[in-house]
Amino acid sequence: MKVLIADDDPQLVRALRITLAAHGYDIVAAPDGAAAIALAAKEHPDIVLLDLGMPRLDGVQVIEALRGWTTAPIIVVSGRTGSADKVEALDAGADDYVTKPFQIDELLARLRALSRRAGAASDVPLVTFGDVSVDLAAKAVTRAGQRVHLTPTEWRILEFLARNPGMLVTRQALLRDIWGTEQVADTGYLRLYLSQLRKKLEPDPSHPAHLLTEQGMGYRLLLEP
Template identity: 55%
Template sequence: MNHILVVDDEPQLLRALRINLHARDYDVLTAATGAEALESAGRLIPDAVLLDLGLPDLDGMDIIRGLRAWSAMPIIVLSGRSTTTDKVDALDAGADDYLTKPFVMDELFARLRAVLRRPGSEEIATTVTVGEHIIDIPAGTVTGPRGAVRLTPTEWKILVLLLSAPGRLVPGRQILREVWGPEAESHGNYLRVYLAGLRRKLEPNPTRPRHLITEPGIGYRFEP
């Protein structure tokens, strides 16, 4: 049974897609926000993603790029944005297909079957090295020289966000929004506390981090 992650903030469409997917023997995961989508994809590794671009917290393009940083899972965009530019941008960002709303359900499932048949559509376990630690993103585990390292759920969310964009600055406000919600965007002290905890667990010298870097006043960056 294929596991499909459906990401959309329209309850009626989400319900319709869930019913139709179940009727065709797909297992369904749902998310109404970008933060939920990234967390579900990182922990549960769906076989394909059906993604709306217009989400309340994150732009769908950022979600595509975030998933593509570590995964080859097929992504089909379902969007009300119908211009050629929107379609080209989504495909360039890493989407496999693009369907404009409103769409015919039979066409969606034909396209879904097509991307699932492509070679390499099965997910391979993805690991990232942070110093002497191995991060297994699909398994949700961290292993260091002395064995397993336990992270809190919040530490894990922050770490996955940084690992999804190696070498690239992730704005602090974006991390706060994705982990705690839009109302937390001004609480930079949250991040300072949790980054300090991550560095104690993952960096050889937490006071001189080599991998989890702070860009003062802007955000954070993972350096492989």
């Protein structure tokens, strides 16, 4: 299981990295909120450990951004003990809340519980819609049994959507994942690539049933129209 640790305390991150790696977890880390969002889009972690008081973007903003495109479990690990902070984080989409300082055994137990939940959802090597099959492990797409050639960028967009089926994926999340930034002003890039994907994968590209645009927000892969 891949765990993203988002915390600006380097000593805590180092301790967690060593401890969790010793228990078989693959660790990636981000020192601030903006970096956490970018790294999540790139690495697709199975679980996120998140501090609330981070620079650039705070933890609640990160949770809200992540919930725009991923259902990966989020555990808040924070020194804030007030009930209002806990409620705000959980309402934003966090799955659990651990107060600093914490016992590592307690954190490991919560990770195991969420790992069992995330494992079933994350291990989806094949995604199908209509007569299209997307093999995430082989990075291959077929339509009606025939191989479909996608450009690298088309594949990355489709893969991102296929790993989050049915969910709204924001334009910002796609821009960060593909071009490494959300400051690309011309979202015509995405419209162009989605148009190309629809031509290759939709029965009627002008009236898509699966690769949907959510006006003003982003895109959604609908497996069943």
